[in-house]
Amino acid sequence: MSVSSDLWAADADLVAAALAHPxxxxxxxxxxxxxxxxxxxxQDAFFLDAFARAxxxxxxxxxxxxxxxVFTDLRAGVQEExxxxxxxAQQWGIDLADVQPLPATTAYTGFLLDAAGRGDAALTCAAMTPCMRLYAHLGQQLAGRAAGPYREWVDTYAAPEFEELAARLERLLDQLCADTSDQRLAAVRSAYSRAMQLEVGFFDAAWAGA
Incomplete structure (x- = not known):
C-alpha cells in the first residue's frame, strides 16, 4: 500500500465517525x-482562507x-470551494466578512499554518490531505441520495474534479515520503491523524453551533 492509503486506513474509525456524524x-x-x-x-469559509494560505x-x-x-494549482482549487x-452566503444573508472563528476552527487553522510554516513539504501535505480526501469520500458516499437545500454541497465534493485534487495531493504525499526516515514518517503519521481528529471536531462544533 502507498503511504497515503496506509494513513487513510489507519484512521478508518475517524472516517466512519465523520460519515455517520449527525x-x-x-x-x-x-x-x-x-x-x-x-x-x-x-466557519468553513474562514477555514478555507487559512487552507489556501497554507x-x-x-x-x-x-x-x-x-x-x-502543484501547491499553486491545489490552492486554485480552494477558490472553487x-x-x-x-x-x-449570498442566498442566505451570511456575512463572511465578519466571521468570529470558533475554538474548533482556530485549532484547525492554527495547526495547518504551523505545519505549512515549517518548510517541510511532506508535513504540509500530511496536514492538508485528510481534509481533501475526507470531503471527497463524503461526497462520493452521499451522492445519489442527497436531498433538499444541501445537494449542491454534496455534488461539489462528489465531483470527479474534486476527487482529482484529493488524489493529486495524495500522490504528492507519497512522492515526498518515498525513502524517508522512520522518524520523519512518524511525524507525517502524527500530522495526518491530528488533522483527521480536527475534521471530526469541526463537525462536532458545527452540529453544536458552538
Whole structure:
C-alpha cells in the first residue's frame, strides 16, 4: 500500500465517525437545521482562507519548481470551494466578512499554518490531505441520495474534479515520503491523524453551533 492509503486506513474509525456524524447525515437527507448549516458555511469559509494560505506557504518554501506548481494549482482549487460558500452566503444573508472563528476552527487553522510554516513539504501535505480526501469520500458516499437545500454541497465534493485534487495531493504525499526516515514518517503519521481528529471536531462544533 502507498503511504497515503496506509494513513487513510489507519484512521478508518475517524472516517466512519465523520460519515455517520449527525451533521453530515443531516446534509445528506436535507434535515439539517438551516442555522447550523449557515454557521458551518461561515466557519468553513474562514477555514478555507487559512487552507489556501497554507498552500501558499508550501509553495513559497519549496525550492522545487514542480512542487511549487502543484501547491499553486491545489490552492486554485480552494477558490472553487470558496465560491460555493459565497453562493450560500449570498442566498442566505451570511456575512463572511465578519466571521468570529470558533475554538474548533482556530485549532484547525492554527495547526495547518504551523505545519505549512515549517518548510517541510511532506508535513504540509500530511496536514492538508485528510481534509481533501475526507470531503471527497463524503461526497462520493452521499451522492445519489442527497436531498433538499444541501445537494449542491454534496455534488461539489462528489465531483470527479474534486476527487482529482484529493488524489493529486495524495500522490504528492507519497512522492515526498518515498525513502524517508522512520522518524520523519512518524511525524507525517502524527500530522495526518491530528488533522483527521480536527475534521471530526469541526463537525462536532458545527452540529453544536458552538
Amino acid at each position: 451533521f453530515v447525515q443531516g446534509i445528506a437527507d436535507g434535515t439539517l437545521p438551516r442555522e447550523r448549516f449557515a454557521g458551518y458555511v461561515a 498552500y501558499r506557504l508550501g509553495a513559497e518554501s519549496s525550492g522545487d519548481d514542480g512542487l511549487r506548481a 470558496l465560491r460555493l460558500h459565497t453562493g450560500y
